[in-house]
């Protein structure tokens with residue numbers, strides 16, 4: 001498996017994937033709308049097939065993982081992308097790598113904690129505000145759990 005920066009030739013594929021998973025290319029976290037089309041990313045490739053995508057946003061000395069998607073789970077794609085963003089953000093002098101996930105997303109909560117991320121905040125009912133900015137956010141999330149809270153996880157670099 002290889003990881004590479006998201007370039008112009010992969011942008012359309014990346015945006016289609018984001019739309020498929022997150023309904024639109026807008027992603028909301030902590031009351032902020034991210035236009036993922038404007039953000040940098042990393043893709044994972046296997047034999048020239050695109051199998052994973054990570055979109056990030058560096059502000060000051062913090063790097064937010066805005067979106068992480070694996071097209072085939074449990075074979076190391078998420079791990080490879082996370083490893084790459086950790087190295088890259090360290091290189092860019094970031095002190096903190098962080099991510100928001102929602103209370104229903106037990107896969108992501110497990111994944112990040114297994115990768116030494118710590119839960120540092122639970123933003124109760126944050127989805128109410130997010131839905132004002134992105135009304136298409138569903139009410140029912142993974143595992144048939146109501147999507148309600150944002151959970152903030154971080155790894156100190």
Ligand SMILES: CC(C)(COP(=O)(O)OP(=O)(O)OC[C@H]1O[C@@H](n2cnc3c(N)ncnc32)[C@H](O)[C@@H]1OP(=O)(O)O)[C@@H](O)C(=O)NCCC(=O)NCCS
Nearest residue numbers: 067068069070073074075076077078079101107108111114
């Ligand atoms: C969360 C997510 C990104 C994880 O990606 P993934 O590609 O499945 O992650 P990995 O395969 O690297 O790791 C998952 C598990 O598989 C294991 N694994 C990795 N390579 C493996 C291999 N070759 N054989 C067997 N198991 C393997 C990992 O060790 C890990 O298990 P562990 O936590 O017990 O150690 C993925 O589930 C996903 O895309 N979810 C939907 C979108 C989402 O919710 N994103 C997060 C919010 S931004």
